[in-house]
Every structure is written in structure tokens, then in C-alpha cells.
Amino acid sequence: MGEDMEGLIEPMAAAPRRDAAAPAQGWAAFSFRAQGMFVAHMNVQQGLTRSSYVFASLTELDEQATPHLGEAVLTVHNVVPTDSHTVILRGEVAWPTHLHITAYVFFVN
Structure with a gap:
């Protein structure tokens, strides 16, 4: 398993400064085939910067491209x-x- 973090993890004292010209938020979805460890480079849209807060999730699809909870474990390791x-x-x-x-990728500036 992984390291068990004990105790409460405190939030950052101050959020990093954001680009005021960038859109406040956005999202995108990308469908592809994968197996094992993978790295995907996904072009989200205008407004995303290296300072954006980004959240991602993975969903398995069945043969009809419908979201499906199968036996496979899907894990997001890093989002940059x-x-x-x-x-x-x-x-x-x-x-x-x-x-x-x-x-699925969601970002907030």
C-alpha cells in the first residue's frame, strides 16, 4: 500500500495568484484506449495556465461508450x-x- 498520512494536512496559507485575464473555469472530456501506466497530453482550451487548479477523473466505458463500473481499477496519479x-x-x-x-478535466483559475 502507500504511506499512511497521520494527522490533519493543513491548507496552503495563501492561494497562488491567478491570471485575471483567464476565464474563471472550464472543463473538457477526452476518450481514448489505455492499459497499464500511461501519460496523456490533453489540449483543454484557452484560459488554462500552469497556475490553474486542475481536477481529473477517469471513467471506464462499455461497448456502447456508456460510463461503466467494471472490474478494472482506474487511477489518476498526477495532473499537471x-x-x-x-x-x-x-x-x-x-x-x-x-x-x-x-x-474528465475541470480547471479553475
């Missing part, structure tokens, strides 16, 4: 916003074959 409006997502599909998945 960039100034080129791209989110870099490191994830994992714990299944012996490629699965059709969707990555």
Missing part, C-alpha cells in the same frame, strides 16, 4: 497544467488489455 493550454495526466488502467476510458 501548462501554459500551452495542455493538461498532462499520468494515470493507470489496472487491466490486462486496453480499455476504452474517458478522462
Whole structure:
């Protein structure tokens, strides 16, 4: 397993300064096939910067491209916003074959 963090993790004292010209928020969805560890570079949209707060999730899709809770474990490991409006997502599909998945990305400035 991983390291067990004991105690309460305190929030940052002050949030980083945001670009006032950038849109306040945005989201995008990306469907692709993956298996094992993967790195996806996803072009989100104008407004995303390296200072954006980014949240991501992974969802398995069935044969009809409908969200599906299967036996595979899908994990988001790292999410990195960039100034080129791209989110870099490191994830994992714990299944012996490629699965059709969707990555949902939401950002806030």
C-alpha cells in the first residue's frame, strides 16, 4: 500500500495568484484506449495556465461508450497544467488489455 498520512494536512496559507485575464473555469472530456501506466497530453482550451487548479477523473466505458463500473481499477496519479493550454495526466488502467476510458478535466483559475 502507500504511506499512511497521520494527522490533519493543513491548507496552503495563501492561494497562488491567478491570471485575471483567464476565464474563471472550464472543463473538457477526452476518450481514448489505455492499459497499464500511461501519460496523456490533453489540449483543454484557452484560459488554462500552469497556475490553474486542475481536477481529473477517469471513467471506464462499455461497448456502447456508456460510463461503466467494471472490474478494472482506474487511477489518476498526477495532473499537471501548462501554459500551452495542455493538461498532462499520468494515470493507470489496472487491466490486462486496453480499455476504452474517458478522462474528465475541470480547471479553475
